[in-house]
Amino acid sequence: MTELLTGLSQEVVSGIALGCIYALVALGFTLIYRATEVVNFAQGELMMVGAYVNFFLVSRISANLGITGAWMYFIAFMGALLFAIIFGIILDLVINRPLRDQPVFSVIMATISISIILRALVAMIAGPFTHIQSSPFGDGVVSFNKIAISVQDVFIIFCAIVLVILFYIFFRKSRWGVAMQATSADPTAAQLMGIPVKKVYRLVWIFATLVATVGGILLAPKTLLDTNIGFIGLKAFPAAVLGGFGSVPGAIFGGVILGIIETISAGTLSYHFAWIKEINDVIPWLVLIAVLMVKPDGIFGIAKVKKV
Amino acid sequence: MLKLVGVETFYGKVKALHGVSLEVQKGQLVCILGANGAGKTTILKTISGLVSPEMGTVRFEGRRIDQMDPEEIVALGISHVPEGRRIFPELTVYENLLMGGFLIESGDLLRERLEATYDHFPLLKKRRHQLAGTLSGGEQQMLAISRALMLKPKLLLMDEPSLGLSPLLVRNIFRTIRRLHESGVTILLVEQNVNLALQIADYGYVLSNGKIFISGTYEELIEEEKVREYYLGEGKYIRRSRLWSG
Amino acid sequence: MPDLLIDNLHIHFDGVIALDDVSLTVKSGEIFSLIGPNGSGKSTLFNCINGFNRPRKGAIRFGGINLLRKKTHEIPLLGIARTFQNLQNVPYMTVLDNVLLGAHLRISKRDTVKRWLSRKQRVAEEALALEIMDLLGIANFERKYLLGQPFGIRKLVEIARALVSRPKLILLDEPAAGMNDQETIEIAKIITEIRNELGITVLVVEHDMRLVMRISDRICVLDSGKVITIGKPDEVKQHPEVVKVFLGEGTDA
Amino acid sequence: MKGRYEDEKLFWIPVLIAAVFLLPFLLKGMTNSYRYYLYVLNIAGIYMILTVGLDLLSGYTGLISLGHAAFFAIGAYLSAILVDQGGLPFELSLIIAPLLTGLFGLVIGFPALRLEGMYLGLATMGFGFIVKRMIIALRQWTQGSNGLQVSSPHIFGFTFRNDWDNYFLIYTGVVLTVVIARRMVRSKLGRAFMAIRDSERAAEAVGIRLAKYKMISFFISGVFAGFAGVLFAHTSHFISTDHFDILLSVYFIIMILVGGVGSIYGAVLGALFIVLLDNLAIPLFKDWLQTFITVEAGDIQSLIFGLIMFLFIIFQPTGLYGLWLKVRIYWKLFPFNPRKRFS
Amino acid sequence: AKKELTPGVTDTEILIGNIQDLSGPMKELGYLLPAGANLYFQYINDQGGIYGRKIRMLVEDHQYNPQKAVAAAKKLIEKDQVFCLYQVIGTSTSEAIIPILEEYKIPLVAPATQSGTMSRPLRRYIFQTDTGYDKQMNVLIDYILRQDKNARIGLIYQDDNYGANALKGAAEAEARHKITLQKESYQRGASDFSGQVGNLMKGGATHVIIAGIVREPIIIMKTAAAMGYRPQFLGLSPTMDHRVAIAAGPAGEGYIAANFAPLWNSDAPGPVLYRKLHDKYADPKTLPLGMYSYYGFATATVLVEALKNAGKDLTRASFLQALNSLDYKGGSFPDFKWTRTNHGSSGKVVLVQVKNGKQVEISDWLD
Ligand SMILES: Nc1ncnc2c1ncn2[C@@H]1O[C@H](COP(=O)(O)OP(=O)(O)OP(=O)(O)O)[C@@H](O)[C@H]1O
Numbered sequence A: 001m002t003e004l005l006t007g008l009s010q011e012v013v014s015g016i017a018l019g020c021i022y023a024l025v026a027l028g029f030t031l032i033y034r035a036t037e038v039v040n041f042a043q044g045e046l047m048m049v050g051a052y053v054n055f056f057l058v059s060r061i062s063a064n065l066g067i068t069g070a071w072m073y074f075i076a077f078m079g080a081l082l083f084a085i086i087f088g089i090i091l092d093l094v095i096n097r098p099l100r101d102q103p104v105f106s107v108i109m110a111t112i113s114i115s116i117i118l119r120a121l122v123a124m125i126a127g128p129f130t131h132i133q134s135s136p137f138g139d140g141v142v143s144f145n146k147i148a149i150s151v152q153d154v155f156i157i158f159c160a161i162v163l164v165i166l167f168y169i170f171f172r173k174s175r176w177g178v179a180m181q182a183t184s185a186d187p188t189a190a191q192l193m194g195i196p197v198k199k200v201y202r203l204v205w206i207f208a209t210l211v212a213t214v215g216g217i218l219l220a221p222k223t224l225l226d227t228n229i230g231f232i233g234l235k236a237f238p239a240a241v242l243g244g245f246g247s248v249p250g251a252i253f254g255g256v257i258l259g260i261i262e263t264i265s266a267g268t269l270s271y272h273f274a275w276i277k278e279i280n281d282v283i284p285w286l287v288l289i290a291v292l293m294v295k296p297d298g299i300f301g302i303a304k305v306k307k308v
Numbered sequence B: 001m002l003k004l005v006g007v008e009t010f011y012g013k014v015k016a017l018h019g020v021s022l023e024v025q026k027g028q029l030v031c032i033l034g035a036n037g038a039g040k041t042t043i044l045k046t047i048s049g050l051v052s053p054e055m056g057t058v059r060f061e062g063r064r065i066d067q068m069d070p071e072e073i074v075a076l077g078i079s080h081v082p083e084g085r086r087i088f089p090e091l092t093v094y095e096n097l098l099m100g101g102f103l104i105e106s107g108d109l110l111r112e113r114l115e116a117t118y119d120h121f122p123l124l125k126k127r128r129h130q131l132a133g134t135l136s137g138g139e140q141q142m143l144a145i146s147r148a149l150m151l152k153p154k155l156l157l158m159d160e161p162s163l164g165l166s167p168l169l170v171r172n173i174f175r176t177i178r179r180l181h182e183s184g185v186t187i188l189l190v191e192q193n194v195n196l197a198l199q200i201a202d203y204g205y206v207l208s209n210g211k212i213f214i215s216g217t218y219e220e221l222i223e224e225e226k227v228r229e230y231y232l233g234e235g236k237y238i239r240r241s242r243l244w245s246g
Numbered sequence C: 001m002p003d004l005l006i007d008n009l010h011i012h013f014d015g016v017i018a019l020d021d022v023s024l025t026v027k028s029g030e031i032f033s034l035i036g037p038n039g040s041g042k043s044t045l046f047n048c049i050n051g052f053n054r055p056r057k058g059a060i061r062f063g064g065i066n067l068l069r070k071k072t073h074e075i076p077l078l079g080i081a082r083t084f085q086n087l088q089n090v091p092y093m094t095v096l097d098n099v100l101l102g103a104h105l106r107i108s109k110r111d112t113v114k115r116w117l118s119r120k121q122r123v124a125e126e127a128l129a130l131e132i133m134d135l136l137g138i139a140n141f142e143r144k145y146l147l148g149q150p151f152g153i154r155k156l157v158e159i160a161r162a163l164v165s166r167p168k169l170i171l172l173d174e175p176a177a178g179m180n181d182q183e184t185i186e187i188a189k190i191i192t193e194i195r196n197e198l199g200i201t202v203l204v205v206e207h208d209m210r211l212v213m214r215i216s217d218r219i220c221v222l223d224s225g226k227v228i229t230i231g232k233p234d235e236v237k238q239h240p241e242v243v244k245v246f247l248g249e250g251t252d253a
Numbered sequence D: 001m002k003g004r005y006e007d008e009k010l011f012w013i014p015v016l017i018a019a020v021f022l023l024p025f026l027l028k029g030m031t032n033s034y035r036y037y038l039y040v041l042n043i044a045g046i047y048m049i050l051t052v053g054l055d056l057l058s059g060y061t062g063l064i065s066l067g068h069a070a071f072f073a074i075g076a077y078l079s080a081i082l083v084d085q086g087g088l089p090f091e092l093s094l095i096i097a098p099l100l101t102g103l104f105g106l107v108i109g110f111p112a113l114r115l116e117g118m119y120l121g122l123a124t125m126g127f128g129f130i131v132k133r134m135i136i137a138l139r140q141w142t143q144g145s146n147g148l149q150v151s152s153p154h155i156f157g158f159t160f161r162n163d164w165d166n167y168f169l170i171y172t173g174v175v176l177t178v179v180i181a182r183r184m185v186r187s188k189l190g191r192a193f194m195a196i197r198d199s200e201r202a203a204e205a206v207g208i209r210l211a212k213y214k215m216i217s218f219f220i221s222g223v224f225a226g227f228a229g230v231l232f233a234h235t236s237h238f239i240s241t242d243h244f245d246i247l248l249s250v251y252f253i254i255m256i257l258v259g260g261v262g263s264i265y266g267a268v269l270g271a272l273f274i275v276l277l278d279n280l281a282i283p284l285f286k287d288w289l290q291t292f293i294t295v296e297a298g299d300i301q302s303l304i305f306g307l308i309m310f311l312f313i314i315f316q317p318t319g320l321y322g323l324w325l326k327v328r329i330y331w332k333l334f335p336f337n338p339r340k341r342f343s
Numbered sequence E: 001a002k003k004e005l006t007p008g009v010t011d012t013e014i015l016i017g018n019i020q021d022l023s024g025p026m027k028e029l030g031y032l033l034p035a036g037a038n039l040y041f042q043y044i045n046d047q048g049g050i051y052g053r054k055i056r057m058l059v060e061d062h063q064y065n066p067q068k069a070v071a072a073a074k075k076l077i078e079k080d081q082v083f084c085l086y087q088v089i090g091t092s093t094s095e096a097i098i099p100i101l102e103e104y105k106i107p108l109v110a111p112a113t114q115s116g117t118m119s120r121p122l123r124r125y126i127f128q129t130d131t132g133y134d135k136q137m138n139v140l141i142d143y144i145l146r147q148d149k150n151a152r153i154g155l156i157y158q159d160d161n162y163g164a165n166a167l168k169g170a171a172e173a174e175a176r177h178k179i180t181l182q183k184e185s186y187q188r189g190a191s192d193f194s195g196q197v198g199n200l201m202k203g204g205a206t207h208v209i210i211a212g213i214v215r216e217p218i219i220i221m222k223t224a225a226a227m228g229y230r231p232q233f234l235g236l237s238p239t240m241d242h243r244v245a246i247a248a249g250p251a252g253e254g255y256i257a258a259n260f261a262p263l264w265n266s267d268a269p270g271p272v273l274y275r276k277l278h279d280k281y282a283d284p285k286t287l288p289l290g291m292y293s294y295y296g297f298a299t300a301t302v303l304v305e306a307l308k309n310a311g312k313d314l315t316r317a318s319f320l321q322a323l324n325s326l327d328y329k330g331g332s333f334p335d336f337k338w339t340r341t342n343h344g345s346s347g348k349v350v351l352v353q354v355k356n357g358k359q360v361e362i363s364d365w366l367d
């Protein structure tokens, strides 16, 4: 019994860490969706780019400046964030500006093409090799009561929670947050209110690249760095939808729930029920579809109002 | 204050305005009349920057504004109550008003304006936390007008503000418009309710197929046979297919 | 042709009582107007008749059938068609196709198959739509796409779409809103033609008092979801409460 | 009064069909490696059948599907199993397998009754993953993730052995599909679809049963995809779950977008364009580029693909069909560019 | 009578076609394998080629998609007119082109997959150089049981056709030894293995075989170390990557992987020549030494030997004949013999262990 409990709690803890990564991607989806109704299929690739930039900076800083240790990671982190801001502005210019008057669906397709381009470009610049990104916390592990969690994972959870709270407050309380919603509902009317729609768009793209970069930097040490890590975006979709696309608390909720489901079904569940193995990788989707059948707008989503 | 000279506006390849020139003096209430599809809305959109003219100039207080972004134009003091209200359906009434006052930096001023608005339309205060999308047509219209008034504009553009309102409210709205006008706001009004509109307007322009075709004061316009015929329903019978021949 | 009987209808949306024990009867062959201040529940009543809103209690009967038991899409089958205050049409379809949409139920399955094979069948199907469009004066728009058409035309397309199903009862939600005086007169004529020539009962919501007074056989005034009065135009016009909440003093209607 | 069919010009349709069937002979006369080009065209043809169905669903009914590769896979596997293991004649499988796929469409369409926009898109994407998993789990029939060898098409004693034969089989299917789809969208059915897309309220008010028509749309779309799947399985002789992944579903969406959402010819053009681009144009372009810059990685190929797609969306958002219409009636505003259709 | 021209063969050139994943999940290999093969081709060409014919290789991309592999094969065969196919990567991609091989009667030499299904049952036109995953599993389990009779063995496998082939080998070994393995699966691309590792810990496995690629053994071993679980980890040939040793750090010490060819930095004749050619032709910045480029190199030696054996009059028939009787003793692979009825490899495996962060061979050739 206790063995089962320790096993389960270990899986829950790992699942939360994994789920926070999903939550960071989902948060990126949410930000862009909130203001533009665009589902950004390139979010995973933004994450990949962020991770690569960070990797490049880390190796450059240690090689060229001779700085190592915590400072190296810190400077690289800041550098990557700076890059993310510039990158966000570029993306806004490239994707959003020209497509402002086009159907949302065209923009969604444009994000798909951007994801293809980014994957190819990064591979061409950085070469086809898979890299190893070390964690600033090394292999440090915190354990209590037979349950182990790496320091890296603790840091991931911390970052995810901080970011979610920040954005939640932003959307709830700030003028700009409400303006983003107004822009998504009716960009034309928003302009007539004096809301600088272009700035709003630029802002969300910057936010999205920032969140993605943080996510990428956090994810890379957990796995290896190659141009395909962006495919985690696909796994974050059910997380984003489960919580309600466009909802900030929904992002973290959906991410964590699916993270836990994933680890438990791969662990305890499949230990006791062998057939679970067959459906392991579609369990998130099964959960998602089941939830949507009951709540068509996700758990935290709000239904659109239409008046005739 | 506002001056349009030879404005030509296109929707894609369709020309909607064929060289429109008109002028609004400071403190005036000017009214634009015209049949369905004549281009009234397009004039207002051109002024507020939602579409930009291919030809001609738009000047506001001497400055050219025809290539500016809508948000810059709003900041200059031109508010637009768009056709079909365009309130934000997923925001509450309060948030809608908040957005109307987006450019107001000071919190106190914002609160003051909000209170003023609620005084003006007490109904909105009652519905403050309702999602704007669930308001009735008239309520939405009130919201749209008060939203535009949040900024205390110098020039107010109104596109068919009485559309879908009950007679009592129509009169209320017109009274409000007149009051605003008297308090010094310059207004450019588009209306189908020709009688009422011309009664309060200082000057009127009649638009037909994207061109100004007559202009003048109420007295002058009311004398024009064509105006009476087309807009006041007093003329000879016009075949339906001609009436709506777009 | 049956009457429309509305009995004790009550509906509210989180807190807002939209209809409060509304009872009225629309007699067959009548032009019945529904007026009232904004937000008094007129559109909501339409929505109840046509099944978009589900009232808490009450009944709506048409030809002995309780409409509240029917699903939205079954209502037109009983011969009730409607237009919308916020236009609901298909911008990326031609005007003709938009009108033909109304004929959905009239085209039987067998016709569908025949239509696939024979062009004659297709032309015949369209003849009816064109006839109605001609009645409304928009026949020359048939091939144009609805997108970018003026508001007035789109409004008429809605009416044509409702008419093409040859209903027994038609619900018009503010047909004259956004029309100028000349056009409003035309709309008034159209509504009388609908009743006189096509023999369709008309229930109309409208704010333009001249139109209402001119065409209505009877008028019902709603306020805050309650019926204030029902009666002939002249009676209603004089009713003090109506003057107070709806018309305002010194009306010029 | 003039109905719109009065001056409809039909003469060029047989001309076009004739051209389709004469093309292989022309190719044969022109090049020795014509069989490769035929193969590429065959793939395009199969995708055309599928994208026409997808367009009916997404373009006309406004129900976005990001799981269409799943229907494709179901059609392919069903037919492979029915014919090779169940002994069903191919002729019958050509009818039965698509119909069964259509039934799957009904199942997958079920959430569509409640879901909208991207929620539906992601639910269908989920179904894509689930179907793939199901195929693997049924390894008794499907060989799991190992893939399945499939026999050649065999109709009334004639076996379609190579790309030449397959071309005629596939393009007969394409012509049939296009004709049927064109008829559908111009009938009561098509109007109902478009009404559902643009205003569910209006649709209900004229007596269209939303649930029924959404299901019909999923069914038809499933049938078309299943039909494409059957042709795919038997003409390429090998199917494996690796092929039917989410990227393929996205490709299909790209095809209808590039062609022009909401037009049958657009879907056909889009499939043709993307397949030709991917197989013929990009390799040429890559070789040309590599004479200037030395890049080792094959990523240049995806880069070009991504770039072309991107530029296309930016500069020709109405799709290929929109482009063609512009050329034909340059001055006329054509609304093949629905705003916010999927939002 | 004039001799029928063989496609892809002229007096000065032999054109061969290679289909790799250049932009998909395996693009690293897509770069390294052809680069390694080209080392040897360049060496042969510099010596004057094969009977005066130089080897030229075209590489197409299939992104790990069977349909694209078919398209690429058709293009290479029909349009570019290659002589034969070589090193097509992936199992389902290679299987997808079998009908084409049969239609055109073109051999595929050394498909870059260790799935046993490539040569068992016999495929007429496919010639495999690598020892199958199923065989590798057998060898590993035999090895474990030789070391520790009471070992409890766990297996973590990738849930696709790679894993399926490993499971097949596991089933054979289970039957032979009358044991049962504790099996845990994961999905391609997974980045968390705490569930699987926890289960193995619960099940008390003393030896864990990982049928993964690079990322999985690293994360699995780290996760286990964090949980304080320290079984002996072993893995199939794809986990032989040197980055496993680097990235797993202390957790990966002692890790044993099976390999179907000599270790690239060992003293066998193949690796020695490989390093010599690498020195001569390659820029270590763009092409580092390692197992994948070695693998490309090694298969190239097999291809070239068969081409040589086919003689001066190179036709597809003579080439097939040469393949069907190839007796390989080149030293880049353990010796093997192809016959009309056997297109498989030697079936031998060498074990490689991480010691002090370096990989060393710890066994003879086992089978
Ligand atoms: N978005 C658009 N795309 C294409 N054409 C348009 C668009 N908007 C308006 N038009 C066309 O431009 C012309 C002028 O339209 P506008 O909306 O300015 O008329 P209006 O006078 O405001 O009519 P209404 O009384 O119906 O509001 C019309 O013929 C209309 O068809």
Ligand SMILES: Nc1ncnc2c1ncn2[C@@H]1O[C@H](COP(=O)(O)OP(=O)(O)OP(=O)(O)O)[C@@H](O)[C@H]1O
Residues within 6 Å of the ligand: B134, B135, B136, B137, B138, B139, B164, C013, C014, C016, C017, C018, C036, C037, C038, C039, C040, C041, C042, C043, C044, C045, C085
């Ligand atoms: N879905 C809904 N949710 C919440 N409240 C609603 C909803 N629909 C209508 N209401 C409320 O019900 C009341 C009646 O609305 P209704 O649309 O019927 O008014 P109306 O008489 O048609 O007014 P108008 O003449 O302005 O169109 C309004 O106060 C409105 O805010």
Ligand SMILES: [Mg+2]
Residues within 6 Å of the ligand: B040, B041, B042, B083, B159
């Ligand atoms: Mg207008």
Ligand SMILES: [Mg+2]
Residues within 6 Å of the ligand: B136, B137, C042, C043, C044, C085
């Ligand atoms: Mg109403």
